[in-house]
Amino acid sequence: MNRTPTYYRYEDFDDCGYYMRYSKRIKNIYWCVYDPQNIAKAVYLAEKGKVKRGEVKRFNENLLDNMDDLWSMLKYETYEPGKYKSKTIHEPKERLIKIAPYFPDRIVHHCVINVCRDIWETVFIDNTYSCIKGKGIHKCMEDVTKDMLEDWRGTRYCLKIDIKKFYDNIDHDVLKKIIRYKIGDEQLLRLLDKLIDSTGTDKGLPIGNYTSQYFANLYLSYFDHYMKEVIGVKYYYRYMDDIVILDGSKNRLHRVLEIMALYLGAELKLEIKDNWQVFPVDSRPIDYVGYKMNHYNILLRKSILLNFYKKLNRTRDKYHIEDEDGIKHAYSSEYGWIIRCSDEHKDYLFNKIINFNQDETKIELRSA
Numbered sequence: 001m002n003r004t005p006t007y008y009r010y011e012d013f014d015d016c017g018y019y020m021r022y023s024k025r026i027k028n029i030y031w032c033v034y035d036p037q038n039i040a041k042a043v044y045l046a047e048k049g050k051v052k053r054g055e056v057k058r059f060n061e062n063l064l065d066n067m068d069d070l071w072s073m074l075k076y077e078t079y080e081p082g083k084y085k086s087k088t089i090h091e092p093k094e095r096l097i098k099i100a101p102y103f104p105d106r107i108v109h110h111c112v113i114n115v116c117r118d119i120w121e122t123v124f125i126d127n128t129y130s131c132i133k134g135k136g137i138h139k140c141m142e143d144v145t146k147d148m149l150e151d152w153r154g155t156r157y158c159l160k161i162d163i164k165k166f167y168d169n170i171d172h173d174v175l176k177k178i179i180r181y182k183i184g185d186e187q188l189l190r191l192l193d194k195l196i197d198s199t200g201t202d203k204g205l206p207i208g209n210y211t212s213q214y215f216a217n218l219y220l221s222y223f224d225h226y227m228k229e230v231i232g233v234k235y236y237y238r239y240m241d242d243i244v245i246l247d248g249s250k251n252r253l254h255r256v257l258e259i260m261a262l263y264l265g266a267e268l269k270l271e272i273k274d275n276w277q278v279f280p281v282d283s284r285p286i287d288y289v290g291y292k293m294n295h296y297n298i299l300l301r302k303s304i305l306l307n308f309y310k311k312l313n314r315t316r317d318k319y320h321i322e323d324e325d326g327i328k329h330a331y332s333s334e335y336g337w338i339i340r341c342s343d344e345h346k347d348y349l350f351n352k353i354i355n356f357n358q359d360e361t362k363i364e365l366r367s368a
Contacts, residue, residue, distance in 0.1 A: 025181070028185060030187035039111060042108075045110045047059075066103060084199070100209060113214055120221075129237070131213045137239070147235050148281070152295055157248065158279055160244050164272065170205050174219070233247075234247075287301060297344075
């Protein structure tokens with residue numbers, strides 16, 4: 001039996017197109033979304049760490065009736081996304097996030113991702129990171145440094161790019177087409193379309209929605225395959241819209257950059273930021289996913305060190321740290337970052353923290 005690959009091509013750019021592998025479209029799974037077990041799991045995940053918030057308390061005061069209402073909304077497709085609240089955050093750059101109502105919206109988001117996560121993760125390549133279990137920031141850094149150590153000549157140069165206003169420029173029609181390459185269940189597609197269009201615009205995803213990070217990752221997933229399997233890029237890493245490519249030739253990286261710009265513009269209606277860089281990694285380390293990396297060292301990014309030093313200055317009287325175990329228990333998150341650095345940098349930071357805790361003076365922030 002002949003199988004025809006599912007391609008989608010823009011008429012005005014015939015020499016490029018979504019690179020699609022042979023795949024079956026998954027159908028008859030919408031019932032999984034409103035399955036009572038899935039709803040119960042979604043409620044647990046949505047309220048995790050938030051049980052003291054007023055909206056969560058109000059939902060739990062009438063838990064069974066609210067869960068029954070949610071089941072009915074999903075079963076009979078009467079669910080409509082609620083109105084977002086807007087909030088500006090600075091982490092570290094300014095972002096406008098959209099906050100959906102807890103009930104029913106944020107619970108529905110979990111209902112959907114519980115079902116769709118496994119489907120979409122089969123599309124991602126090995127070097128796609130973010131919102132994938134076991135493939136976060138540290139895994140990304142470890143893969144980059146492992147490849148650099150194993151192939152020095154083939155990783156002498158780095159191309160580093162990110163997408164201009166990525167979340168704001170995701171085209172809804174394109175995203176819906178991409179989703180339909182794997183999912184053929186019309187009821188589930190109608191629900192996904194509602195979530196995509198929940199802001200009332202035809203472009204952009206709301207930063208803050210649990211579904212948005214999965215939609216965004218999926219949006220670039222076939223681009224990843226195109227770069228790896230058609231263009232033949234060997235060392236390619238993507239953490240959401242931040243992309244790093246390593247190669248032994250600077251000229252080859254410039255050609256790859258041109259191809260990327262053509263594909264992203266024609267197929268995904270995205271632009272590469274003007275701050276793209278091609279550089280030798282041993283002259284200037286790769287500043288990526290919170291670390292600065294080359295063939296010799298793995299250092300923490302300066303901004304992360306500054307934030308940690310500020311935290312140390314605030315909490316010095318709370319802890320009495322005498323050794324590495326003390327750091328591990330008092331600052332477990334920061335400890336997880338530091339232990340992945342090169343030994344010399346790691347030992348320097350541990351000694352600085354221990355000496356600081358036993359001294360009277362504050363850490364100078366400029367010493368990061």
